[in-house]
Amino acid sequence: MAPKGRYPVVLTLAALLATPINAAFSQAGELEIGGSAAVELRVFPANRSFDGQERSTLSPSLVLEPEFIYPLNDDDTVTFTPFARFDTHDERRSHFDIRELNWVHLDNSWDMTVGFGKVFWGVTESRHLVDIINQTDAIEGIDGEDKLGQPLLNVNAISDWGTFGIFVLPGFRERTFADDEARLRGPKPVQADDATYDSSDEDKHIDLALRWSHSIGDVDIGVSHFHGTSREPVMKSVTRADGVSVFQPHYDIIDQSGLDAQFTSGSWLWKLEAMARAGQGERFAASVAGVEYTFYQIAESAADIGVLAEYLYDGRDNRAPVTLGDNDIFIGARLALNDEQDTTALVGAIVDHENQETIISFEAERRLSDHWKGEVEVRWSAHVPDDGFFSGARNDDYLMVRLARFF
Amino acid sequence: MKMISVSNTILLALVVAGVTTGAALAATPETKGLEIAKEIDRRDIGFGDSRTDLQMHLTNRHGEKSVRKLRLATLENSDPEAGDKSLTVFSHPRDIKGTAFLSFTKILDPDDQWLFLPALKRVKRISSANKSGPFVGSEFAYEDLVSFEVGKYSYKWLRDEACGDQECFVIERFPKYENSGYTRQIAWVDKAEYRIQKVDFYDRKETLLKTLVQSKFEQYLGKYWRPLQMVMKNHQTGKATTLVYSAYEFQVGINENDFTPNRLKRIR
Numbered sequence: 001m002a003p004k005g006r007y008p009v010v011l012t013l014a015a016l017l018a019t020p021i022n023a024a025f026s027q028a029g030e031l032e033i034g035g036s037a038a039v040e041l042r043v044f045p046a047n048r049s050f051d052g053q054e055r056s057t058l059s060p061s062l063v064l065e066p067e068f069i070y071p072l073n074d075d076d077t078v079t080f081t082p083f084a085r086f087d088t089h090d091e092r093r094s095h096f097d098i099r100e101l102n103w104v105h106l107d108n109s110w111d112m113t114v115g116f117g118k119v120f121w122g123v124t125e126s127r128h129l130v131d132i133i134n135q136t137d138a139i140e141g142i143d144g145e146d147k148l149g150q151p152l153l154n155v156n157a158i159s160d161w162g163t164f165g166i167f168v169l170p171g172f173r174e175r176t177f178a179d180d181e182a183r184l185r186g187p188k189p190v191q192a193d194d195a196t197y198d199s200s201d202e203d204k205h206i207d208l209a210l211r212w213s214h215s216i217g218d219v220d221i222g223v224s225h226f227h228g229t230s231r232e233p234v235m236k237s238v239t240r241a242d243g244v245s246v247f248q249p250h251y252d253i254i255d256q257s258g259l260d261a262q263f264t265s266g267s268w269l270w271k272l273e274a275m276a277r278a279g280q281g282e283r284f285a286a287s288v289a290g291v292e293y294t295f296y297q298i299a300e301s302a303a304d305i306g307v308l309a310e311y312l313y314d315g316r317d318n319r320a321p322v323t324l325g326d327n328d329i330f331i332g333a334r335l336a337l338n339d340e341q342d343t344t345a346l347v348g349a350i351v352d353h354e355n356q357e358t359i360i361s362f363e364a365e366r367r368l369s370d371h372w373k374g375e376v377e378v379r380w381s382a383h384v385p386d387d388g389f390f391s392g393a394r395n396d397d398y399l400m401v402r403l404a405r406f407f
Numbered sequence: 408m409k410m411i412s413v414s415n416t417i418l419l420a421l422v423v424a425g426v427t428t429g430a431a432l433a434a435t436p437e438t439k440g441l442e443i444a445k446e447i448d449r450r451d452i453g454f455g456d457s458r459t460d461l462q463m464h465l466t467n468r469h470g471e472k473s474v475r476k477l478r479l480a481t482l483e484n485s486d487p488e489a490g491d492k493s494l495t496v497f498s499h500p501r502d503i504k505g506t507a508f509l510s511f512t513k514i515l516d517p518d519d520q521w522l523f524l525p526a527l528k529r530v531k532r533i534s535s536a537n538k539s540g541p542f543v544g545s546e547f548a549y550e551d552l553v554s555f556e557v558g559k560y561s562y563k564w565l566r567d568e569a570c571g572d573q574e575c576f577v578i579e580r581f582p583k584y585e586n587s588g589y590t591r592q593i594a595w596v597d598k599a600e601y602r603i604q605k606v607d608f609y610d611r612k613e614t615l616l617k618t619l620v621q622s623k624f625e626q627y628l629g630k631y632w633r634p635l636q637m638v639m640k641n642h643q644t645g646k647a648t649t650l651v652y653s654a655y656e657f658q659v660g661i662n663e664n665d666f667t668p669n670r671l672k673r674i675r
Contacts, residue, residue: 264534269532297537367500370501407501
């Protein structure tokens with residue numbers, strides 16, 4: 001997949017395009033090496049749910065994510081960010097990915113990115129509804145915030161009427177799934193290497209996306225449209241040769257229009273994400289709407305506490321992928337000590353109106369020294385229904401501690 | 408365009424003349440304070456854009472130190488009714504490397520601020536109501552680091568006195584914008600070049616909170632002065648932060664479009 005043969009061409013193009021304009025910062029010709037290495041330990045206090053599943057309470061792993069940045073000149077930069085995880089208990093979670101391998105060219109009124117990259121769209125916290133360019137690296141974390149590198153060509157034009165972006169996405173990345181013998185797996189084994197597709201081009205289908213975004217006074221707004229392979233697979237139940245019922249991922253061709261907007265007023269942030277999708281059952285709409293209010297310098301300290309509330313709605317039918325947030329409320333709080341160690345914590349709960357299914361998460365991090373950072377994460381679930389999104393992982397509440405070294 | 412610049416010059420001349428006459432007629436401490444502030448601002452007009460590297464040395468009350476390294480680009484806004492734009496990118500400590508902060512300073516309205524989080528590639532519009540909060544754990548509040556705009560304060564001249572080996576105006580300034588952590592500030596401004604040498608900050612309880620001392624002034628383009636060292640000492644906590652700037656570059660022709668939220672994703 002690495003665009004090895006293409007690179008000399010890319011570099012020549014870069015040289016040709018390089019016009020002498022000044023980016024805000026320049027430092028051409030010096031390779032910057034950064035990134036991080038981390039050890040991670042997950043603790044699963046409850047017993048396993050499935051025969052054959054890993055029994056250990058403790059599950060250690062190692063994560064490497066170096067970053068190489070090479071500025072060619074003031075306006076052109078090549079970035080390479082490989083990623084690798086070595087997991088003691090989950091063979092599939094031990095994986096390698098190219099998070100980024102791209103050339104970015106900045107011009108006065110436009111910019112371009114070619115290669116493997118990561119793009120984020122959206123404003124809400126509990127669910128990233130509009131964000132669609134990258135596939136979720138679901139074995140990395142269940143919050144959906146870890147992403148696989150996406151091959152892309154992206155050109156953005158900056159004008160007084162906002163930024164217009166076009167994304168050409170050749171090559172689809174399949175979602176990752178936990179091993180059947182590992183914790184945090186689905187309710188059935190997954191035939192991860194045997195996905196089916198709507199398109200006869202399968203994972204070679206060229207997906208397209210357009211986006212307009214702008215900041216108008218106190219409002220930041222984005223409108224997008226995507227045509228291509230759904231990043232969310234439908235999990236079809238099929239019977240394996242040995243008679244076991246398993247999930248087979250199926251990727252539909254979809255059209256998804258998205259809107260994200262934030263209104264910033266004093267200590268209030270008003271957030272909205274909405275999308276409409278065709279191609280998975282009936283055309284449906286979904287939205288996340290909410291507020292964030294921050295209390296600054298509480299009790300005359302430097303610390304801030306932000307309070308978050310969001311409502312999640314999703315109108316999809318059973319021919320679309322199962323989702324958590326169909327009719328849910330998210331309540332959360334964010335603490336920032338604003339100390340020298342940048343200590344922060346976030347606690348949140350998503351509760352389903354109808355069946356009281358509840359997922360609670362807690363995340364905290366603190367810098368330990370110039371190069372070390374500590375992180376803690378806790379996930380806890382309750383009232384998980386048998387057919388629920390997390391039914392396979394109902395006994396997999398965990399505590400994770402992570403120690404990362406930054407270079 | 409020529410017409411406009413000519414008429415601007417005339418207008419400026421009229422304003423200066425009017426102001427000078429006004430000051431001569433009624434030099435109350437308030438008008439004198441305002442005139443000094445306007446002169447500080449006037450001497451910085453036309454700098455265009457600038458960029459510099461800077462280090463923040465944070466010292467806690469036990470004398471333990473930690474360092475932040477960042478790059479700072481500033482774009483002058485020629486409209487006197489609006490403030491400058493600034494872009495900050497962190498390179499150290501390494502866990503916040505690539506984090507970028509974009510700010511559009513306003514006069515009395517809340518500033519517009521965005522934060523780029525490199526791990527998620529996410530640009531967040533953030534609330535700027537936290538003016539008095541610490542900037543990255545330092546003794547500098549957000550409001551201490553934004554560009555100086557005359558309209559942000561009301562003024563009062565207190566006295567003239569020696570400051571080091573120079574003669575200074577001592578002026579009091581009172582924040583007019585919302586959410587300031589200060590009731591007032593007392594600034595020492597040298598008479599020779601109108602550079603702010605020192606500021607005392609008084610908190611909401613009227614107690615002396617912090618003192619800023621600016622030094623190692625360098626002049627650029629034969630006109631614009633910048634302190635290459637700023638020391639902020641917190642009298643209530645015993646903590647201090649020193650900003651050490653490397654040489655500034657001026658009028659490098661920074662691309663204005665780099666100061667847009669979408670570009671934050673691409674800035675290194």
